[in-house]
Amino acid sequence: MSKGKAFIVSNLDTFFLANRKEQAQVMREKGYEVHVLAADTGRSGDITKMGFVYHELPMARYSLNPFLSLKSIRDIRRIYQKESPVVIHHLGLKVIMLGTLAAMKTGAAVFNTYTGLGYLFTIDTPKTKFFRSVLFMFSKWLYSRKRVVAIFQNMTDFNLFKKHNTIDDTNGFVIRGCGVNTEEYRYAPMPDQQPLKIILPGKMLSSKGIYDFVEVAKAIKNDKTISQEVEFMLCGGIEEGHPFSAKKEEIEHWHNQGWVNWAGFQKDMLAMYTNADIVMLPSWREGMPKGLLEAGSVGRPIITYDVAGCSEAVEDGVSGYVVPFGDVKLLTERTRQLIVDRDLRVKMGENSRQYVLRHFETYKIIEENLALYNKFL
Incomplete structure (x- = not known):
């Protein structure tokens, strides 16, 4: 029995293939029609060959131009409204910010995985401090909405957002990464080599x-x-x-x-x-x-x-x-x-x-x- 459409949204097709293809395969086995929304670096064909529905992600990866961001939100919203997913899973900070705004009023449950907090949290400058404060204010509003869920990959990031009162134990969770296929990455004896x-x-x-x-x-x-x-x-x-x-x-x-x-x-x-x-x-x-x-x-x-x-x-x-x-x-x-x-x-x-x-x-x-x-x- 079909569970409906589920979107996995990633900045790049290569990131999806490296990190979430096994999850998408299991989701399909569980009854979801899996859609992948990601920028095409030349690997989108691999996604469609796996039987998933591919959509091009309309997002400038490094741009902070607000007009480009508004256009991206509008374009992503059109895709969501056309497909009517029941689950939307965003991966990465910028995808989360734009994608969650686009997902409002779709009726979908939205899951946001912070795959890393990026350079905003890596260096301290007046610019990064300002954008961090904006991010926390935005996130507090974002996660006050029903069925919008934050997923962190480590306890440090989870505790940081909790400290700033952006999430609590009802809408913030820790899932430690996307895992490793231990059958593919099998144990190999230590080399005895020079160098x-x-x-x-x-x-x-x-x-x-x-x-x-x-x-x-x-x-x-x-x-x-x-x-x-x-x-x-x-x-x-x-x-x-x-x-x-x-x-x-x-x-x-x-x-x-x-x-x-x-x-x-x-x-x-x-x-x-x-x-x-x-x-x-x-x-x-x-x-x-x-x-x-x-x-x-x-x-x-x-x-x-x-x-x-x-x-x-x-x-x-x-x-x-x-x-x-x-x-x-x-x-x-x-x-x-x-x-x-x-x-x-x-x-x-x-x-x-x-x-x-x-x-x-x-x-x-x-x-x-x-x-x-x-x-x-």
Whole structure:
């Protein structure tokens, strides 16, 4: 029996495919007609081949132009009014803000997953502080409405919104990311290789910690007490137009100096994790970093900062190390400990796998989302 139409709304088609396709498949099995609303980067055909209905998302990703935003709200509303969904699930801050306004008076239950709070909450400037205050005021009004639900991927973000009285325990919930397909990302034995490989999975943004990663690489390569040859690899593409994007010339300079190699965007990250010995993400802030969970599922020790999202992806001292934000010296020391002790890498990698199985298996996460739908339908 059909449960009606359900929309999953994402900024990009690639984000949906990487993070929500399994959920969409389960929703279809449960009786929903699944529609995907996302910007087309060339992968929308993959969505339709899976049997989902695809709609182009009319939204300028980085623009703060209010007139463009109003046009986006109007265009999204037309799609919602035409299709009459019973469930609308928005992913990401800007999609949430525009999509929820567009969804008003549709009669749908609206679920908003904050996949990360972005640069507004990463740096403190008069501009970001102003927009944060606007966001909290807007959110308080937004979540005063019936059947509009906030979903956070970590406790830090949940507590932040709760502190500002934008949500409470009746309309705000924590679902820790979108999970990992642990059958696809199977445990792989630790490599026994030279050079030892340390990778950073993420876009080439300063907010992903790439500059600290390079500083660690320089320090390790200059440490004469380390006998192993070590390769540091950046795995991610450049995001043009992003305020924190690194320049290609910078990355090429790091490579030419012999500090790091750059693999660029990798479609097959499973192969990258399998061939790595250590995975590091000294990010400034995340929702729930799927790259770290995938690495953990494969059985790799993780090093990250004690920031929103990242700290919940690791058991400090058990499956890896959580380092105080910005402490590059300790970040380097933790990296050194894992480089020189293969047994420690193996043990922490095994613990990573078990931690992911307990808390982040994708179908457990999907069931949490579906249970929340049922609660408000």
